[in-house]
Amino acid sequence: MPIIRIALDAMGGDHGPSVVVPAALRMVEAHHDLELILVGNPDKIKKYFKHSHQHPRIMIKPAYEEVGMDESFTTALRSKKDSSMRVAINLVKDNQAQACVSAGNTGALVAIARFVLKTLPGIDKPAICGLIPTRTQKLVRFLDLGAVVDSKPEHLLQFALMATILSTAIDKIENPSVGLLNIGHEDIKGNELVKQTAALLQSNAALNYAGYIEADEIYSGKTDIVVCDGFVGNVALKASEGIAKLILYYIKRAFNKNFMTKLIGLIALPILKSLHKEIDPSRYNGASLIGLMGIVVKSHGGANIIGFSRAIEEAMLQVNSNILEEITSI
């Protein structure tokens, strides 16, 4: 079994090594072909190893700077050359690792990864491709989630082609359908970008283009892939997060109203917990930064151990499926 080696930005995300180290230990236990390189401050990382300070398939690569979650990507790119994020990406560039995973600042990750790794031949810009839950077990690939704003039709075409490769290779969907996000189904609807992109997608023989899709239909799993501009995709994702949090807040408040509702809440707890598990974002954590000469997976900043493990798994799946070669041959 060939060894897979993945670099992890151990300092990234809201929880840093307190999540990354336990996730790393969990993953090397589960996968005997996996080696992980934890990049960051060795003292801070070692604290979370508990009993032993070592694991034969986990290495530590020192990096003493950290990119802040709210830090401007220009600062991160220009003045933090020894950040855990940058050093992790460098390991991919230098073929020391086949992929890297970071829960750090998205803007900085896109900027640094693009600067260090460069885009693949034929790809103008990288995109962030996320996984979206639906009513079925199926997850939908949704991109771009914020890497490219003011995108051109040809960018969206490239995104559609790259997501088709991901969906086929990783999700094992044959001839995955591609929807173009719009504000209606009629041809006359939408902005200029959407109208011009529709013509490009329609005429490309490598795509299974399914036409326009509205934003509520992303969650019904109407198509396997949904493509849009990065500004729009980011807004769709964050608006969804906002309302989901609001609903969970209302649920909590309804059950906390008085003694009686609290008692009923206690009885309903197992059901509410199973529900929480169902909508738990860690189940589909791990967005892919695709289009670069190297595999980079972005974990949600607030991901827990299970969530970060899922992001490592996504990176493993991509390493195992020759994504980069396939995208290069588009």
Next chain:
Amino acid sequence: MPIIRIALDAMGGDHGPSVVVPAALRMVEAHHDLELILVGNPDKIKKYFKHSHQHPRIMIKPAYEEVGMDESFTTALRSKKDSSMRVAINLVKDNQAQACVSAGNTGALVAIARFVLKTLPGIDKPAICGLIPTRTQKLVRFLDLGAVVDSKPEHLLQFALMATILSTAIDKIENPSVGLLNIGHEDIKGNELVKQTAALLQSNAALNYAGYIEADEIYSGKTDIVVCDGFVGNVALKASEGIAKLILYYIKRAFNKNFMTKLIGLIALPILKSLHKEIDPSRYNGASLIGLMGIVVKSHGGANIIGFSRAIEEAMLQVNSNILEEITSI
């Protein structure tokens, strides 16, 4: 007490007169200064009056065509001059009614209202301004929800000014804060439209501009108003609808799993019902089509009687507060 007269598109929406007529009866009972004109097919309307076929403050204005919910707005505009929607808007133009309310096809409503009523002096394009729930009792005014795509910075400035007037006059918020929807808080983030609009909003003395706001923050009530392009706003709203439906589906499924969970669901029913009431969109139904020489309120197509009543109430509030004169004086 001066009489308020409002025209209702009785055939619009998923439920047509079966919702509009009971809502109309409910509202004239509650407001003795209210007269309503039900526009549509008299035979279909009268069916829902139950015992009496008449109410002294409800009139019927016959119109024998209907705009389909999925009909193209160009067809609706060009070839359905006797549609209930168009006749209701004509009543506003001819000063027979001070406002109109429709739950019909949004695209058709915007196109017909704009064609018949024209925009107010100083306003280039009308916007759809919706009400968004937050953790507090406060509702946020969010626009544009789909009237204008490929908007220019000056359109968004006009939207911000109009929403400020609505928020002050209707919601009684003094000096309401305006957020500009973006995908981050830093100056460097966002697309060209957002960057150029920020400069315009910043320098306008009539606005309480609060800077960039991310899509998840819309639901936290961070600002009183949120402004964005119509394509983006429509996507944010529909994505929110999509995930909300998905979560409610998961809740139902969790409680329907087996006999035990169903039993617990039965015990928890009053709480779940109160929750449903809390997130019930009828509580904040009624988006305003602002910027026109006439008041037009759009009800959600699927609104129930309470929801449609709320939309009529929104129209009444606008009639009572001289919105049009105030917008004209921007």
